[in-house]
Amino acid sequence: DTAVSQTPKYLVTQMGNDKSIKCEQNLGHDTMYWYKQDSKKFLKIMFSYNNKELIINETVPNRFSPKSPDKAHLNLHINSLELGDSAVYFCASSQVGEALHFGNGTRLTVT
């Protein structure tokens, strides 16, 4: 009965490739997020969707494109991967006024 699940857990790929990370939540939350955690553990918001509508789009390269087919799913597609994209990517969801519920993260390693 996982609340926020993201796949894959680990992703190792070469520079220049395109990859996707999938996220699903079964909490009935309206809002979903992508956060990036760098090697210094700093958590930075990338995108947020509320009821399938993009509401937060931080300064992120155009190579990153989120997609929300419905309010329970938020995917992240990354084109032309670069070494600097190596990080842990967290999906999260929330309801108004409540805490963020995180997935277990996807560790992306670009070689």
Place this chain on the structure above:
Amino acid sequence: AQTVTQSQPEMSVQEAETVTLSCTYDTSESDYYLFWYKQPPSRQMILVIRQEAYKQQNATENRFSVNFQKAAKSFSLKISDSQLGDAAMYFCAYRRPGTYKYIFGTGTRLKVLA
């Protein structure tokens, strides 16, 4: 712009002792939400405690409690009777009502010594 500051990159505590992790934030709002998250080596992000700014009473969850000083914009986390399983990164976070953005501090790594 709102910011969240955790001035202690690393802290250590002896098992069974008490430790306090500090967090300060900058906001001009009177109502907001504050959170503490724990990230163990498994990298899961686990909610520890949540505080609503309009509530004067400090939130408590078992061995975890906060000292919320609204005027000072301070939100420290106290861990009592520290256990080895408390070793983790701890993040303080802020959210303003009516917005969807959660802003995180840079984290404090807590080591628990046996």
